[in-house]
Amino acid sequence: xxxxxxxxxxxxQSYFGVIDVLDMQLTSLPFETNTAYSxxxxxxxxxxxxxxxxxxxxxxxxxxNRRITHKPYVALSYVWGKEKPYTTxxxxxxxxxxxxxxxxxxxxxxxxxxxxxxxxxxxxxxxIWIDSLCIVQxxxxxxxxxxxxxxxxxxxxxxxxxxxxxxxSSTSLRAMHPKEHDASQISADCAPxxxxxxxxxxxxxxRASKWNTRAWTFQERLLSKRCLIFTEGxxxxxxxxxxxxxxxxxxxxxxxxxxxxxxxxxxxxxELSRRALWVYTNCVPLYTARILTKRKDILAAFNGICNxxxxxxxxxxxxxxxxxxxxxxxxxxxxxxxxxxxxKTDKERAExxxxxxxxxxxxxxxxxALDLPxxxxxxxxxxxVDGCLPNVQEWLMKHTWIHWYIRDxxxxxxxxWHREKSKxxxxxxxxxxxxxxxxxxxxVDGHRRGRSGEPLRGRSGEPLRxRSGEPLRGRxxxYDDQEERNVRVVRYDGSEGDSIFDDYGRLISxxxxxxxxxxxxxxxxxxxxxxxxxxxxxxxxxxxxxxPILQFWTWHTSLHLVPSDNPGPKPGKGLCRYDIADEIGxxxxxxxxxxxxxxxxxxxxxxxxAISEAKAFTKDECxxxxxxxxxxxxxxxxxxxxxxxIERKDNMRWERVALGKAFRAAFANAEWKEIILG
Numbered sequence: 009x010x011x012x013x014x015x016x017x018x019x020x021q022s023y024f025g026v027i028d029v030l031d032m033q034l035t036s037l038p039f040e041t042n043t044a045y046s047x048x049x050x051x052x053x054x055x056x057x058x059x060x061x062x063x064x065x066x067x068x069x070x071x072x073n074r075r076i077t078h079k080p081y082v083a084l085s086y087v088w089g090k091e092k093p094y095t096t097x098x099x100x101x102x103x104x105x106x107x108x109x110x111x112x113x114x115x116x117x118x119x120x121x122x123x124x125x126x127x128x129x130x131x132x133x134x135x136i137w138i139d140s141l142c143i144v145q146x147x148x149x150x151x152x153x154x155x156x157x158x159x160x161x162x163x164x165x166x167x168x169x170x171x172x173x174x175x176x177s178s179t180s181l182r183a184m185h186p187k188e189h190d191a192s193q194i195s196a197d198c199a200p201x202x203x204x205x206x207x208x209x210x211x212x213x214x215r216a217s218k219w220n221t222r223a224w225t226f227q228e229r230l231l232s233k234r235c236l237i238f239t240e241g242x243x244x245x246x247x248x249x250x251x252x253x254x255x256x257x258x259x260x261x262x263x264x265x266x267x268x269x270x271x272x273x274x275x276x277x278x279e280l281s282r283r284a285l286w287v288y289t290n291c292v293p294l295y296t297a298r299i300l301t302k303r304k305d306i307l308a309a310f311n312g313i314c315n316x317x318x319x320x321x322x323x324x325x326x327x328x329x330x331x332x333x334x335x336x337x338x339x340x341x342x343x344x345x346x347x348x349x350x351x352k353t354d355k356e357r358a359e360x361x362x363x364x365x366x367x368x369x370x371x372x373x374x375x376x377a378l379d380l381p382x383x384x385x386x387x388x389x390x391x392x393v394d395g396c397l398p399n400v401q402e403w404l405m406k407h408t409w410i411h412w413y414i415r416d417x418x419x420x421x422x423x424x425w426h427r428e429k430s431k432x433x434x435x436x437x438x439x440x441x442x443x444x445x446x447x448x449x450x451x452v453d454g455h456r457r458g459r460s461g462e463p464l465r466g467r468s469g470e471p472l473r474x475r476s477g478e479p480l481r482g483r484x485x486x487y488d489d490q491e492e493r494n495v496r497v498v499r500y501d502g503s504e505g506d507s508i509f510d511d512y513g514r515l516i517s518x519x520x521x522x523x524x525x526x527x528x529x530x531x532x533x534x535x536x537x538x539x540x541x542x543x544x545x546x547x548x549x550x551x552x553x554x555x556p557i558l559q560f561w562t563w564h565t566s567l568h569l570v571p572s573d574n575p576g577p578k579p580g581k582g583l584c585r586y587d588i589a590d591e592i593g594x595x596x597x598x599x600x601x602x603x604x605x606x607x608x609x610x611x612x613x614x615x616x617x618a619i620s621e622a623k624a625f626t627k628d629e630c631x632x633x634x635x636x637x638x639x640x641x642x643x644x645x646x647x648x649x650x651x652x653x654i655e656r657k658d659n660m661r662w663e664r665v666a667l668g669k670a671f672r673a674a675f676a677n678a679e680w681k682e683i684i685l686g
Contacts, residue, residue, distance in 0.1 A: 009080050011039065014157075015164045016076035023153045024161075025142050026081050026135040029125045032111040034096065034104040034142065037135060039078040081135035083165035084124050085228035087219050088140070088301070089176020093118045095145040104141070118177035123184050124169050127236075137161060156550075158312035159231050168232035172219035172239035183243040190241030193255060207255050211272060213240040223298040223305070227312040230273055230291075246272055283440035284320040284433060285333050285400060292328075292340065293387035296370055303349055304360050306371045321442065322431035324548055326414060327369040327556060331424045332433050332442030335408040335620045336400060338368060339393050339650060341667055343385040345582025345602045346373040348663075366556035367663035368652075368685055392667070395623025399439040405514050407621035407646060411526055413559045416542055417552025419535030421528060421559055426544035427513040444513035528559060530682050532660055557661070558685045563618040563649075565678035567670070569606065572598065576628035585628070588616075588651075590674050596636055598629040599653060599668025615662070617683055618649035622669045629669060636671050647672055654685070661686040 011019065018024050019037045026037045094116040096104055103109045110117070121138065128136045144150035154161070162168055173182045182188035195205040214220050217239050229235055234247040245252040251272065273294065280287050295310055307328055314325040323332035330337055349365045349372050351357040365372035370386035396403040413421040425443050432445040510516055511526075528539045534555075548554055568589040579585055579600040586606065588597035623645055633641040651670045654662040661684050 009078055009164075009166070011076040011078050011164065012160075013076075015078075015160045016041075018157055018160050019076075019078055021153075023150055024157075026137050027110065027125075027141055028134060029128050029136060030134055031107050032114075033107050033109045034101070035135075037078050037081060039076055042075045042077065078164075079135055080133055080166045081137055082124075082128050082131070082133060083137045083162050083168045083228070083232065084120070084139075084171065085162075085168050085219070085225050085232075086120050086171035087174075087176050087222055087225070089178065091176060091178070093121075093140050093177045095140045096143065097146040098144060101144050110141070119180040120171045120177045123181040124171070127169060127181065127184065133166065137165065155308045156311055157315070158227060159315040162228055162231040162312065163233065163316070165232060167234035167236055168228060170219065170225070170229060170235050170237040170239075172214055172217040172237055173241065175218040181238040181243075182241040183238050188241055191254065205255065207253075210237065210239075210244040210246070210251065210253060213242070214244075216240075221299050223295065223300045223309045226273075226295050226298055227309060230277065231312050231316060235274070246274055248274055248277060280317070280320055282435060282437050284317050284435045285330070285336065285440050285442070288317055288330060288333075288337075289388040289393075292370060293343075293385055296387075297385040299384075302359060303351075303356065303374055304363055306349065306365065306374070310371075320435060321433045322546075323425070323433070323442065324546060326424060326548075326554065327366050328371040329369050330442070331412075332430075333400065333404065334412055334424055335404055335410065336393070336396060336442075338619060339388060339396070339667060340370045340386045341389050341392060341600065342370075342373060342580070342583070343387060344375070344580045345604065346375055346384065346386075348372060349374040364556050366558070366686060367665075368558060369556075372556070391626045391628060392669075394626075401439060401441040401444070404443055405512075408512075408514065409510075410560050410562050410619060411511060413528070415532070415535070415555040415557040415559065417549050417554060418540075418542075419532070419555070420540040420542035422542040422548075422554075423511060423544045426511050427509065429544045430546065528682060530559070530660060530684055532557070532684070556686060559683070560685075561680060561682055563675050563678040564681040564683065565616055565675050566613040567596070567616055567674060568593070568612065569601075569609075569614055569653075570595075574598075574628065574631050576631065588668065588670050588674070594636060595630075595634050596674035597648075597651065597668055597670025598625065599651070599666050601653075601666050605665060615654050615656075616651045616670065617654055617681075618651055618670075618672075618675055618678070620650045621646050621672075622648035622650045624648065625669060637673055649675060652685075654683075657686050660684055 016039070019039050024037070025034050027033075028035045094113060100113075103112070114122075121141075124136060124138070128134070139154075143154045169181070171177070171179070171181060173179045180188065182190070193205055195203055198204050214237060219225050219239070234245065237244045237246065242254055276287050276290055291313055295313070300306060300309065310328060314328070317330065318325060321330050321332045323330060325331065326334070348367065351360045367373075373384075373386065375384045396407075412424040414424060416422045425445075427443070427445050430443070430445040432443075433441040435441050526541075528541075531537070531539060570587045570589050572585040572587045574585060574587075576585070582603055583600050584603045584606070586599060586601050587595055588599065590596045625648065637644065637647055639647070648669050649672050651668050653665040653668065655665050657663045663686055
């Protein structure tokens with residue numbers, strides 16, 4: 009099989025290996041490198057290339073296309089269970105590397121491994137990847153290197169065996185055993201020559217399985233090209249294009265719609281190239297509803313999904329949030345009351361190893377009910393984000409203003425986006441794209457003049473110069489949209505004048521023309537001596553990972569919280585809706601709070617920051633229009649802010665408590681403030 013460049017790099021590394029089911033040993037995956045050559049002319053080193061001369065003295069060839077092909081392999085997705093299966097560790101890895109090394113411990117391997125080995129042999133293949141055996145489990149280096157590339161491991165397997173029978177790895181692949189295989193069908197004769205059969209969609213059985221509740225198996229299924237799913241004593245085949253079962257025979261061509269694909273998560277990936285953000289916002293609730301044995305793995309078990317989506321979004325994920333749509337990604341809400349994801353026991357503290365998760369991302373929150381699916385669920389609720397969805401890119405470019413910076417592993421402030429250095433989301437449907445990037449032109453007198461950094465020329469072709477006679481050079485990006493091109497005319501005299509666009513490519517409105525957004529003075533105890541600004545990078549440092557701290561400027565104010573008497577539906581388990589009131593007690597907004605948090609709060613006023621503009625309130629948020637602003641409800645659009653209720657973590661840091669909406673007018677006396685959000 010031909011390998012991608014990325015997977016070619018993985019299989020050539022020392023940390024990646026597979027199981028040889030014929031020799032029963034751990035081994036590297038065999039691969040070959042084939043290099044194509046083209047004619048190459050080599051001149052004498054003393055020849056001048058810019059002068060005519062004799063024919064080249066040496067001819068040869070040079071490589072132009074390096075292709076890596078690897079042997080096909082299968083991957084296994086299964087549930088470890090409470091009883092930890094037999095694993096590879098530092099003490100037995102060399103034994104497992106020997107010919108027949110695994111055979112000596114065959115009795116200790118769970119039943120699902122035995123069946124998987126046999127199935128691979130029956131399929132005429134030789135290699136299988138199983139995490140507990142192929143990763144050295146007590147090596148943080150081996151675990152870390154492999155967990156970062158799960159998208160490549162599962163994505164390059166010929167197929168993934170999904171063991172959804174039973175509750176752990178001790179259960180076999182039941183459909184492989186005649187006595188455990190459920191081949192029953194419910195059918196009846198309805199008319200002469202007509203016999204109807206009741207078909208149960210595969211997703212009903214899959215969703216009821218223990219395997220489908222585990223966080224790690226979410227990406228294992230979604231990242232796989234093909235899945236062979238064993239559940240309820242039956243076996244199903246699914247891929248991006250079709251689904252097959254023992255009851256329903258699909259077209260022999262194996263493509264097209266199938267009843268077996270109804271509600272299959274794999275179908276989401278069909279939308280990835282068209283609207284990557286939509287795929288992301290659907291993945292988050294599906295993933296966060298699942299169970300993790302180790303709380304610290306919340307990002308590790310989602311990393312493969314992030315890697316996959318980064319290829320379309322072309323921007324790094326920051327603690328699970330896509331930086332290409334960062335303002336939008338902050339608008340998640342919990343479905344039930346959650347608590348901060350922090351270690352509680354000495355064992356957990358040792359496992360975390362100093363790892364911290366931010367309050368501003370869904371990965372920073374968890375539930376005590378670790379064995380109950382759905383209790384951790386976070387989502388992008390339609391009631392909250394509906395105003396953004398008709399055109400996400402337009403909302404990002406016209407209704408946001410914050411310059412987001414994160415503390416990197418060295419304590420420096422790194423911008424999350426830069427229009428000249430970032431790459432724009434490749435989603436084919438424009439309205440789902442993120443911030444704009446790489447604008448090339450400057451507008452002078454309403455006309456596009458030259459590329460950024462190049463001398464600007466007038467209609468006559470002569471260079472444009474400033475008052476001192478120096479040539480003007482392109483310094484500002486320009487959109488292609490006629491509407492935005494005509495908003496303002498930019499003139500530069502070389503020494504003064506502000507850019508029409510900020511570092512996100514957003515038009516700078518009058519309200520933000522004179523406020524500072526990139527000058528920081530607040531330091532942290534871990535980095536106390538000065539604020540150092542780092543350059544934008546599309547590849548954050550993996551050795552010194554980012555700190556879970558955002559630093560930015562925005563509007564801050566204090567408002568009151570009042571229990572809501574809105575008769576709408578209850579928000580969720582452990583949650584309650586509260587109204588927001590201004591200084592004189594007038595209703596100005598709404599949000600959903602943790603009941604326990606608000607019960608413990610002793611303050612009469614609370615801190616809020618504005619993070620972006622919202623289009624309108626829903627009926628659940630505002631059932632009675634109070635004319636807080638002099639408009640009819642139907643006339644009011646974009647008169648609101650998305651707001652965060654925040655609380656002090658320490659003298660310098662704040663943490664997110666809840667997301668809501670409030671009238672912009674309630675921030676009339678707000679302070680433009682530097683915020684450090686942890």
